[in-house]
Amino acid sequence: MHRRHGLSVRRKLTLSYAGFLMVAGVLLLAAVWVFLLRSYPSGMLIRSVLLRGFGPAVGAILAFLLVFGLLGGWILAGRMLAPLAQITNATRMATNGSLSHRIRLPGHKDEFRDLADAFDTMIARLEAHVAEQQRFAANASHELRTPLSVSKSLLDVARADPNRATDPLIDRLHTVNTRAIDLTEALLLLSRAGQRSFTREHVDLSLMAEEATETLLPLAEKRGVILETDGEIAPTIGSPTLLLQLTTNLVQNAIVHNLPGRGTVWVHTDVCPKTAVLTVENTGEQLTPQLVATLTEPFQRGTERIHADQAGAGLGLAIVKTITDAHDGTLTLTPRSAGGLRITVELPAPAPHTDR
Structure with a gap:
């Protein structure tokens, strides 16, 4: 849901603290003023002297209370909301697929601790459920192989x-x-x-692209599809086996879902300051954005784009998405205006070495 930006909770609490402190200060000074007037019920001279001395003091006191209220309120609000920031960060990690993280908020029992404990329990059950489903898929696959x-x-x-x-x-x-x-x-x-149970190593996506295109060159020649590979060295960190499978799936998908006898596949690697980029683009039939949005779902295929000899299992792009997510990358599918598909995989680049 898109929401307009507003004041943060910390700012709201700070203003509330400062406002409450100012109101309390004004009421206290008013009570002091009433007390002084009652103590000196007569004598305009005495009241005039009190007013001249009391007025500047009131202004100084209120200015001090305002500054103290804002500064103290900001600090107190930050301390009070610190547990909420931890819960928010853990929620974002869970949203991105990391279910192993736990908040484990320290301290005595209160509303924030109850919320954090409930969140940890929910994530633990969700992680166990996901792991159970993955074990079922793995065990079922093993049982079917024999x-x-x-x-x-x-x-x-x-x-x-x-x-x-x-x-x-x-x-x-x-x-x-x-x-x-x-x-x-x-x-x-x-x-x-x-x-995500794999060993991470230094991998060059350009080498993965070369190996995948060499392996699939006979398939491309059989279909009359031209393979073009270029680009820069694109280093990343991950599983060489899985990243080769990712690249192979992308290139094979681009060859199979192409224009028979007159198609082209472009495989390009690039490097950015924080990411290594692999792009696979192919000619083909016109695709709608609605159809493209479903292609990474398991067992989803583009209508009228499957040929009998290389239909696949409907899991090619689903595997690509899973491998990309497991490497903390992003996968982008874009239909080409001239027909076909452009797929971009961005993976985190390794941290630069620093000499001490």
């Missing part, structure tokens, strides 16, 4: 048997089984990437 592999071996033997009659059913079963194996491997990779 029977699918056995089926594939049996189908390979049947297809290679020289005495068998030509049977289109066997070929179809082999295709379906291969798709099932690809889907299982993709689910397993999706689960592993989501758990």
Whole structure:
């Protein structure tokens, strides 16, 4: 929800403290003035002297109370709201996908501690639920790999048997089984990437791009798609295996969802002050922003863009998004005005070395 900027809670509390202190000071000085008037009920000279001496003192006292109220209110409000800042930071981390962080607010029990404890409990349950789902996906993938592999071996033997009659059913079963194996491997990779349980190393995205394009060059030639790779060295920190999978998925997606026989794929790497950037762009059919917004969801495919020989499992860009999130990066999908798609991955660049 978009909201207009207003005064912060700290400023509001500061003004409230200062205002309350000023009102209390005015009431106190008024009471003193009434007391002095009652003490000297007569004598205009005495009242005139009191007024001349009391007026400047009142102004000085009120100025002091204003400064003291603003300064003291600012400090007190900051101390009071410090736990709320911790809770806000933890909430933002959880929103960005980091469910392992806990507030663990110290101190005696109060409203802020109750809120922090409730938040920690909620995040702990959410983390356990997510971990359970990831373990289920990983275990299911492992359980499916063995029977699918056995089926594939049996189908390979049947297809290679020289005495068998030509049977289109066997070929179809082999295709379906291969798709099932690809889907299982993709689910397993999706689960592993989501758990962020990988060793981070220095990785150059330009090398990942070169390796991916070399691997997929036969597929591009088969489809008549031109591959163009260029760019600068783009260092980042992460898993070489996962980042190579990310790059391969992007390039394969750009080749498959292209114009057969006359398509082009551009793979470009760049480096910015704080990020390493990988961009994969391809020609293709016109895509709407509404369709592009759904392409990173699991099992979502662009309508009329899938070809039978390389349909995939519908998890290519979902895996790319998961790997990008696991590396604290950002993924941007933009439809090209001339048709096709432009995908940009931005990953944090390694911190520069400083000589001591």
